[in-house]
Amino acid sequence: MTEPTLVPPIDPPPAPETSRPLHTLPAPFSLSSLEIITQGAEALVYKTTFLTPHTPVVVKYRPPKPYRHPTLDKRLTKQRLLAEARSLVKCKKEGVRVPGVLGVDAEEGWLVLEYVDGQTVRGVLDGWAHRVSEREKEADTRTEGQGNEGILDLMRRVGREVGKLHELGVCHGDLTTSNIMLRTPPPDSPPPFPTSNSISQSSSNSLKGDIYLIDFGLTTSSIQDEDKAVDLYVLERAFSATHPAAEPLFQEVLRAYGESGKGAKSVLKRLEGVRLRGRKRSMLG
Ligand SMILES: Nc1ncnc2c1ncn2[C@@H]1O[C@H](COP(=O)(O)OP(=O)(O)OP(=O)(O)O)[C@@H](O)[C@H]1O
Known part of the structure; x- marks a missing residue:
């Protein structure tokens, strides 16, 4: 009778990566204070009362794209975010109804906007x-x-x-x-x-x-x-x-x-x- 061979335990397959690095949202935000609205192709959009307890605001965060060179990625994100913020400010000033810009950190990739209820x-x-x-x-x-x-x-x-x-x-x-x-x-x-x-x-x-x-x-x-x-x-x-x-x-x-x-x-x-x-x-x- 042949001895049973011991099969080494197979490593479980690696857990699939989450499609978005949710955890990377930078300070001052913490995930517990944010309610996700959408997770689009380009941005994560959250609602929060973290900054102003009685008035919800929207946090729009563009997470880093891991497949892009970090320097290029940072530059592109910064450009797009600033362009978005500038357009919104211009439009609001000229009377087009758009959410007001309440804050922006282009280096970190987020924008805080007025919440449209x-x-x-x-x-x-x-x-x-x-x-x-x-x-x-x-x-x-x-x-x-x-x-x-x-x-x-x-x-x-x-x-x-x-x-x-x-x-x-x-x-x-x-x-x-x-x-x-x-x-x-x-x-x-x-x-x-x-x-x-x-x-x-x-x-x-x-x-x-x-x-x-x-x-x-x-x-x-x-x-x-x-x-x-x-x-x-x-x-x-x-x-x-x-x-x-x-x-x-x-x-x-x-x-x-x-x-x-x-x-x-x-x-x-x-x-x-x-x-x-x-x-x-x-x-x-
Ligand atoms: N200021 C806001 N107030 C309330 N809801 C908002 C606001 N901004 C965005 N949203 C909600 O979040 C969704 C996604 O927002 P937005 O289109 O700005 O993000 P996006 O990730 O660029 O989207 P997409 O991937 O579709 O281009 C909107 O369809 C809307 O439901």
């Missing part, structure tokens, strides 16, 4: 599209068309805010429905008891509030119609990707944009060309 337009559109399909299922003709004025008005506010940004000579560079937020307005005093009117109003109230543009990490200064038209094209694509029902709403964004400033009409003209090129490119694969 609300939801992204992407979230709003998802909710709206859901309500539309529920209504269609119920085939309730009494409610048909109800609530549309609210969403159309929201689209006009989006168009005007983007118009203000472009009028200033700033192109967003990543204008998607996730980078536009609807700030929740302070609550109206509620009626003493719910009425049918107040119930139907609660869903249209969710569409009220100011529009804020966020994520200025890819912003550029440009007075070129072409750059502005590309911004609009990116937004148009985001609308059609969200929900087919949202696509016609974009026309309302464009209408309001067209009336927002001197150069807006010629940007819309240019958008037609950008669309044609976009279509050609997607046909070619």
